[in-house]
Amino acid sequence: MSKFKAFIFDLDGVITDTAEFHYLAWKQLTEEEGMSFNREVNEDLKGVSRIESLKRILQHNERSVSDEKLHSWAERKNNYYVDFIKKITPEYMLPKMLSILKNLKGNGFKTALGSASKNARAVLNGLKITDYFDIIGDGNSVKNSKPAPDLFLFCAEQLNVTPAECLVVEDAEAGIEAAKSAAMTAVGIGDANKLNEADYVFASTSDINLSLIIG
Ligand code: BG6
Ligand code: MG
Numbered sequence: 432m433s434k435f436k437a438f439i440f441d442l443d444g445v446i447t448d449t450a451e452f453h454y455l456a457w458k459q460l461t462e463e464e465g466m467s468f469n470r471e472v473n474e475d476l477k478g479v480s481r482i483e484s485l486k487r488i489l490q491h492n493e494r495s496v497s498d499e500k501l502h503s504w505a506e507r508k509n510n511y512y513v514d515f516i517k518k519i520t521p522e523y524m525l526p527k528m529l530s531i532l533k534n535l536k537g538n539g540f541k542t543a544l545g546s547a548s549k550n551a552r553a554v555l556n557g558l559k560i561t562d563y564f565d566i567i568g569d570g571n572s573v574k575n576s577k578p579a580p581d582l583f584l585f586c587a588e589q590l591n592v593t594p595a596e597c598l599v600v601e602d603a604e605a606g607i608e609a610a611k612s613a614a615m616t617a618v619g620i621g622d623a624n625k626l627n628e629a630d631y632v633f634a635s636t637s638d639i640n641l642s643l644i645i646g
Contacts, residue, residue, distance in 0.1 A: 433645045435616070436596040438535055439568075439586045442546035444477060444602030445620055445636065447523045447558060449516065449548075456511035457488065460504060466492045478603025480547050480576040481505050509550075516550060519557030526637040532563040534641075541565050543586035545599065545606075547576045566590055577605040580613035587613070598644065601629070618644065 443449040454473045461468035472491050476484040485505050489495060496504070521529075535542055542564050544551060549570035555561045566589040573581040587597050599610035602620040607629045610617035618633070619626030626632050633639045 434596065435540070435598045435645060437541040437543065437587065437590045437592045437598070439543045439545040439583055439597055439599045439610075439615070440564075441478070441599070441601045441603070441606050442544055442548060442551050442554060445525070445600050446528050446544075446560070447519065447525055447554060449519075449554060450477060452512055452515035453484075455515060456508050457484070459511050460508040461488060461492075464504065466494065478547055478577050478601070478605035478609075480570060481509060481549070483576070513550065513553070516554055516557060519554055521559050524558055524560070526635070527639055528636055529560070531639065531641060532560060536563060541590045541592060543568055543590055545582050545586050546570065547582070547605075577603070578608035578612065580609050583609055583613040583615055587615075600639075601626075604628075616644070 440446055450473065453476065454470065457473065458468055466488065468488060472488060475487055479487065482501065482505055485501060532542065543566040544555065544564045545568045547570050548554070551569035552567060566586055568582050568586040570576065573585050575581045583597065583599055584594065587594050594614040597615040598618060599615050600618045600620065601607050601610060604625060607617045607619050607626050611628050617629040618631045619629030620633055620636055623632040631644055
């Protein structure tokens, strides 16, 4: 018997690669507003909420704007992003993820989505995988977003399992930090040096070996 009962998956960068769409949408906004933005800054926005992402971009540009502008810019970026994600189809799943979800459901594990995105449901619909999740935790579920543990604790509570019974799969440093603050086991996808707080790290989703962890 595995000590894990539930799997909580991040969306962007774990199930599908939407980072490029976030990048393109921020690029459009920053170009229009005469701000500098590049892929390195974009890296720093992974797993981070929309408003916090914009605050980081402004900080990078040593700019500050009124609250009203902050929210209207964030909304504009979101409109661009929403347009991009309309093209998402099941082919946009990252390697191995569909078989992992099928396998977990087939073996009686509980599953949750734990994404900071307010667009998570639209992305899941595009990928046609909504039904693989017992619970969907997204950017609307809790007030404090990652790296706070709140979203993952919300998922555990909804699934009726303890944090120790949860395994979180995440690609962002903010997400690994959130999982560890929630006292859950964290599986990182990406660079082991960056995700050094994770309990296990796989370079990409193709390398995931869950049986190694589940036992
Ligand atoms: C996370 C992404 O999943 O969602 C972040 O990694 C993004 O880059 C955040 O900022 C919020 O997304 P949204 O769709 O609510 O703007
Ligand atoms: Mg992510």
